[in-house]
Amino acid sequence: MLxxxxxxxxxxxxxxxxxKRAMELLVKYGESFDAEKFASISYGHISYDFCPExxxxxxxxxxxxxxxxxxxxPSYSPEVWKQWGLxxxxxxxxxxxxxxxxxxxxxxxxxETCAEYLLGITPRKGDIVSMGGSCMQVANNSLFxxxxxxxxxxxxxxxxxxxxxxxxxxxxxxNRYASHLVELDDLDVTNWTLSHYHCLGYYIGDQIPxxxxxxxxxxxxxxxxxxxxxxxxxxxxxxxxxLAHIVGTTPEASTLEEALGSKKPEHVLRVGxxxxxxxxxxxxxxxxxxxxxxxxxxxHATIDEIGRIANHLEGKKLKTSMLIGASAxxxxxxxxxxxxxxxxxxxxxxQSVCPSITNPFTRRDIAGxxxxxxxxxxxxxxxxxxxxxxxxxxxxxxxxxxxxxxxxGKWKGELPK
Amino acid sequence: MKMRAHTINxxxxxxxxxxxxxxxxxxxDLDPATGKVPVPxxxxxxxxxxxxxxVFTTGKGSSGGDFAxxxxxxxxxxxxxxICLESEPVLSGSVIVTGxxxxxxxxxxxxxxxxSGDYVKVDATEGLIEISTK
Numbered sequence: 001m002l003x004x005x006x007x008x009x010x011x012x013x014x015x016x017x018x019x020k021r022a023m024e025l026l027v028k029y030g031e032s033f034d035a036e037k038f039a040s041i042s043y044g045h046i047s048y049d050f051c052p053e054x055x056x057x058x059x060x061x062x063x064x065x066x067x068x069x070x071x072x073x074p075s076y077s078p079e080v081w082k083q084w085g086l087x088x089x090x091x092x093x094x095x096x097x098x099x100x101x102x103x104x105x106x107x108x109x110x111x112e113t114c115a116e117y118l119l120g121i122t123p124r125k126g127d128i129v130s131m132g133g134s135c136m137q138v139a140n141n142s143l144f145x146x147x148x149x150x151x152x153x154x155x156x157x158x159x160x161x162x163x164x165x166x167x168x169x170x171x172x173x174x175n176r177y178a179s180h181l182v183e184l185d186d187l188d189v190t191n192w193t194l195s196h197y198h199c200l201g202y203y204i205g206d207q208i209p210x211x212x213x214x215x216x217x218x219x220x221x222x223x224x225x226x227x228x229x230x231x232x233x234x235x236x237x238x239x240x241x242x243l244a245h246i247v248g249t250t251p252e253a254s255t256l257e258e259a260l261g262s263k264k265p266e267h268v269l270r271v272g273x274x275x276x277x278x279x280x281x282x283x284x285x286x287x288x289x290x291x292x293x294x295x296x297x298x299x300h301a302t303i304d305e306i307g308r309i310a311n312h313l314e315g316k317k318l319k320t321s322m323l324i325g326a327s328a329x330x331x332x333x334x335x336x337x338x339x340x341x342x343x344x345x346x347x348x349x350x351q352s353v354c355p356s357i358t359n360p361f362t363r364r365d366i367a368g369x370x371x372x373x374x375x376x377x378x379x380x381x382x383x384x385x386x387x388x389x390x391x392x393x394x395x396x397x398x399x400x401x402x403x404x405x406x407x408x409g410k411w412k413g414e415l416p417k
Numbered sequence: 418m419k420m421r422a423h424t425i426n427x428x429x430x431x432x433x434x435x436x437x438x439x440x441x442x443x444x445x446d447l448d449p450a451t452g453k454v455p456v457p458x459x460x461x462x463x464x465x466x467x468x469x470x471x472v473f474t475t476g477k478g479s480s481g482g483d484f485a486x487x488x489x490x491x492x493x494x495x496x497x498x499x500i501c502l503e504s505e506p507v508l509s510g511s512v513i514v515t516g517x518x519x520x521x522x523x524x525x526x527x528x529x530x531x532x533s534g535d536y537v538k539v540d541a542t543e544g545l546i547e548i549s550t551k
Contacts, residue, residue: 025514032425032509052487055514134480134507152483152510169506209440210475211505239440240477240505285457357444357481385479388445388456 001030001166002037010162016062022158029155030166039167040068042123042146044160045116045131046108047073048099049358050153056099059157065107070160071121072103073133073153074300074325074354075112081360084349087368089360108160112352113327115229115300117144125251130165132156134236135299135381141243142232143225145251147171150211150242170213170243176252177261178215178245180208185272189219193398194305195378196416197227200271201234202380203279204241207269211240215259221248226302230379233299237381276416283383283396286374286411291395293362293372294318294406295355297325298382303333305399309348310339312403318347319409321372325355348406356385362392376405376413420525420546422500425509427542428518430498434535434548435469437461438528441501442478443511444485452494470537471496472527476508486511498539500527500546520544 003011010023030038044066048056050073076096081089103110111119114133123129123146131137132153140146149169151159159165170176182204189196208214216231223231228249235241245253253259296309301324309324324343326334331350334340340350353360355377360366362375374393375386383396395405397413405411437460441447448455452467467489476482489495499512499519512519518541531537531548538547 028426028513029506029510032504032513033506047481050481050484052484052491055484055487132480134478137480150480150506152480152507152514154483154487154514155506155510156480205477210503236480237478240475240507282458357479385445391455 001027001035007038007164018059018061018063019161022059022161025155025158026162026164026166030168033166033168035166035168037167038164039128039171041130041159041163041165042127043069043071043129044156044163045071045073045129045133045136046157046160047132047153048103049076049096051099051157053095053099055154056157059161060102060106063106063161066163068163070106070108071111071116072108073112074114074352076358077351077353080351081366084360086360086366086370088366092366111327113300114354115327118300118302119327119329128165128171130156130159134242135233138232138236138242138244139229141170142245142250143228150240176213176243177263178213178259179266180212180214181260181265181268182214182216183268183270184218185270187272187276194226194230195396195398197230198234198378198380199276199279199283201231202238202283203271203275204269205235205237205239208239208241211242213243213245214241215245215247215253215256217247217256219246219249223249226304229299234380237384280396280415283380284394285387286393286395289411291320291374291376291405291409291411293375294320294322294402295359295375295377295382295386296402298356298377298379301326301330303330306334306339307337308399309403310342312400313346313348314342316346316407318406320406321361322348322406323355323359323361324348324350325353326350327352356382357389359386359390362386362390376402376411378402418530418548420523420530422520422524422544422546423522424541424544425504425519425521426512426517428516429540429542430518431536431538432468432470432497434472434531434533434537435461435464435466436472436528436531436533439473440475440477441473442476443482443489444479447485447489449485449488449492449494452489466496467494468497470498470500470539472500472531474502476505480507482507483511483514486515490515490517498541500539520546
């Protein structure tokens with residue numbers, strides 16, 4: 001790769017061993033994709049809690065406060081988990097505290113969410129952002145037109161330390177046109193819920209090879225934000241899609257021609273009722289109908305979602321535990337509305353944790369013998385990781401079905417018509 | 418039989434092949450504590466990938482693939498080497514960060530030429546795959 005003088009100083013060690021190692025890693029990574037040079041980032045997004053401590057220490061050793069903004073992914077709260085009576089919470093405290101201290105020394109922002117755009121941290125069209133977190137990568141790319149390449153959590157730390165990302169992949173405008181077109185067949189989306197969009201996105205992600213940009217055609221114009229988000233964020237769970245244009249909704253897809261760059265798509269994928277039903281079935285992995293936990297907020301909940309859940313839970317008592325993944329500012333707004341109180345009185349919890357991969361109620365290594373053995377969710381992404389990472393039985397259904405399950409402790413979900 | 422491929426991450430390794438004609442994520446598709454595939458109804462469910470030469474199509478899934486790969490490697494449960502059709506950034510980052518020898522874009526049809534159980538040597542630095550049929 002061709003390095004600028006500043007980048008050469010980084011790799012020569014002028015900014016200390018952490019920056020040097022990070023730059024060496026980025027060069028190796030960029031060269032494996034034949035990148036010719038680096039781009040400066042508008043801001044970076046990392047995850048300190050997901051980062052193994054050894055790697056975190058290697059990358060941040062003697063790094064000074066960065067000039068660019070760096071934000072962070074959902075985090076752990078071992079002290080709160082302890083208050084909730086989860087027996088193994090203490091195991092998580094030391095490493096979390098050490099990394100958090102270093103994170104703050106670097107002047108980085110504790111956004112602790114996979115949905116920063118809900119906090120007003122929104123890239124403009126064309127901004128180059130380096131980030132870990134496949135669901136915010138695809139959201140920032142698709143819904144805001146930012147230029148974000150697919151990238152792992154550990155590489156994103158190296159990029160945040162250096163303020164650089166290899167100029168490749170989806171950062172290059174010519175690679176942003178959809179090569180794969182999705183056409184909807186016999187689907188009437190009039191009464192679709194969030195879960196339907198999750199399910200559709202999960203199916204599409206599974207069918208698209210690699211991380212080819214996708215255009216979804218046939219939805220009504222200006223799909224509401226929460227629905228558009230559910231559709232795109234589910235794709236990099238079953239697959240690797242990192243840019244999904246929704247024709248008539250997203251900024252680089254006012255028309256189908258714009259989304260495709262006026263080229264013929266390489267492949268057309270047709271989705272109908274049959275595929276929706278099969279995917280919905282696949283996301284359900286359970287034998288008995290007993291529900292022990294309900295997870296919302298994958299990706300982190302919007303204030304509207306929390307309002308709807310509160311509305312269902314007014315004066316109710318939950319049979320299951322319930323976790324709503326939400327950023328601290330959105331939780332604060334829910335508290336001002338009085339909604340957080342209603343949900344907490346019913347027995348639900350809020351936290352800026354990932355309710356899928358590190359859901360403290362379903363992780364054996366946090367909850368110990370109190371681990372919930374089955375969980376319901378309205379998110380395909382959450383269903384996928386509850387089944388594979390937490391290894392619990394999973395019920396996938398609508399928000400309403402999940403709320404009912406939390407109240408009754410029984411699953412009565414139905415397949416889509 | 419020998420075959421050329423493109424280097425993702427250098428190094429040499431060899432072992433028994435596990436072949437899966439589909440995409441793979443280190444996060445979710447490999448239990449770092451056991452080295453086995455934990456996914457319900459997955460064709461490789463319960464099979465170990467630890468110290469195997471793992472042959473598949475491409476990467477997929479969460480950007481957390483790299484920290485999951487790191488955990489698997491620390492536990493001695495990562496594949497010895499990786500051969501795939503075409504890599505993507507999360508997969509490439511994972512093997513570069515953890516030091517797993519890996520190649521992609523092989524010149525031959527790996528799903529025809531390599532079967533699970535074959536013994537495979539990968540020289541990722543040179544971009545060479547050598548297959549000894551079971």
